[in-house]
Amino acid sequence: MICFSHTSGRYLQALATIFLVSAVSGCASFKEVKSFASLSSNAASHGALTKDYIGALDRRKQYQPEKFHAGLDAQKVRREAQRASLDLLQQSVTDYMQGLNSLATGDVRPYDRSLKDLSSDLNKATLLTHDEKEAVGALSIILARAVTTVYRLHEIRKLIHDGNQPLQDVISATRKIVMKGMIADLQIESALVGRYYDNFMLAPDNPVEPVAMALAKEARTEALGRVNSRIQSARSYDVVLEKIAQGHQYLYDNRDMVGNKEFDRQLKPYVDGLRGAYRNLLGGSP
Amino acid sequence: MDKLTSDDAFELGNQFRDTAIALGDWRISNLSCLSKAQWDELDEREVMLLNIASSIYTAAVGMVLQDSQAALTRLQSSVESAKLAIKHIATLKQALDLASALVLLAGTVYSGNAAAIPGAIVALEDAAEAIATPGEPSE
Numbered sequence A: 001m002i003c004f005s006h007t008s009g010r011y012l013q014a015l016a017t018i019f020l021v022s023a024v025s026g027c028a029s030f031k032e033v034k035s036f037a038s039l040s041s042n043a044a045s046h047g048a049l050t051k052d053y054i055g056a057l058d059r060r061k062q063y064q065p066e067k068f069h070a071g072l073d074a075q076k077v078r079r080e081a082q083r084a085s086l087d088l089l090q091q092s093v094t095d096y097m098q099g100l101n102s103l104a105t106g107d108v109r110p111y112d113r114s115l116k117d118l119s120s121d122l123n124k125a126t127l128l129t130h131d132e133k134e135a136v137g138a139l140s141i142i143l144a145r146a147v148t149t150v151y152r153l154h155e156i157r158k159l160i161h162d163g164n165q166p167l168q169d170v171i172s173a174t175r176k177i178v179m180k181g182m183i184a185d186l187q188i189e190s191a192l193v194g195r196y197y198d199n200f201m202l203a204p205d206n207p208v209e210p211v212a213m214a215l216a217k218e219a220r221t222e223a224l225g226r227v228n229s230r231i232q233s234a235r236s237y238d239v240v241l242e243k244i245a246q247g248h249q250y251l252y253d254n255r256d257m258v259g260n261k262e263f264d265r266q267l268k269p270y271v272d273g274l275r276g277a278y279r280n281l282l283g284g285s286p
Numbered sequence B: 001m002d003k004l005t006s007d008d009a010f011e012l013g014n015q016f017r018d019t020a021i022a023l024g025d026w027r028i029s030n031l032s033c034l035s036k037a038q039w040d041e042l043d044e045r046e047v048m049l050l051n052i053a054s055s056i057y058t059a060a061v062g063m064v065l066q067d068s069q070a071a072l073t074r075l076q077s078s079v080e081s082a083k084l085a086i087k088h089i090a091t092l093k094q095a096l097d098l099a100s101a102l103v104l105l106a107g108t109v110y111s112g113n114a115a116a117i118p119g120a121i122v123a124l125e126d127a128a129e130a131i132a133t134p135g136e137p138s139e
Helices: A008-028 A031-043 A045-062 A064-107 A108-115 A116-124 A128-203 A210-253 A261-284 B005-027 B036-067 B069-090 B091-111 B112-133
Strands: none
Touching: A031 A064, A031 A210, A031 A261, A031 B091, A045 A064, A045 A128, A045 A210, A064 A128, A064 A210, A064 B036, A064 B069, A108 B091, A128 B036, A128 B112, A210 A261, B005 B036, B036 B069
16 A cells, blocks of 8 residues: 555545535435426326317307307317417426426436446456455445436526526416416306306297206206316316416525425425315316 | 507407306396397397407417417427436436546555556546536536
């Protein structure tokens, strides 16, 4: 063994770098970031809503005189043309959250497989004893994982920093479409359904048939109930989007603390809120 | 005149919808005064108004989609960055370089090859710095 005197400064500096990297990564916790991103990626896309928005025009034909059907068909064509853009809005949030989830998950398994090659290199290092080879190999794997974690932490913070504003804008646009467009449009459907059955039951000169009236009343309640459950589902989706936006804003505001265990605890209520909203959406979907 | 915004269009749609609903309520509360022909005529007007409101909502949704194009492009760019970062993690050659540099250093230290040690330390430092320093990772 030699004396370290000539090189001890640089050697210690290198070791300090290694231990610093290991220490930082040793504390990193992405558990709740991972949960938030995973839940968000599942909850952000609600394809049924777009399908329902386009399908509404066909549904409404039964409640309107035939002379209006051509207009409904023309409007359906306009909505069909919006389908790809509507899907893309939702899909972009899903893609973004999948990216965040993958970074937070950081699959190191393939990386460990690559490190197995190291053992053959170590075996060729004939100047090392068996124990020394074991120790160097173990340390190398720990170190390699540590730098990966530091890199992930940096990339997660960068992604949250760069992604927050466009994400908030995209979610805001989607919420506006859902609340002001789709739900308002479903309220029109509700008016059309009510009007259709009211005509049947109340129009002048209609014969009063008690059985037919009772059936019409029942059918009116059922049809309005179906529209109402569509409205509820759209509202639940809006709440999910609101929770995703709030959670990500919290991530952005505290991005320097990402990886910290205390931050993980603080993020948990946002994750729980999103989970509850998503369950509500799944439970209430028509 | 200022350009119609999506909010203006949504509000306009609401006004058409609410007017149609108010007409319907009036029709029902006055049904005893209306003939069948008058009832039907009013009913058709209501349907027409409701369909117009629906068309306005469709147009307003189109406006929001158009307005959100810039944000969508920026978000997609962030997604691409994330994918790139993930790719780097999956193939993180630098980490292996670092591990190899460590093996080299350990080998030189234990072999007593003093001349090789500075080079091994530099290799280790370079590898550690390339990974730990924020910036463009190389594959």
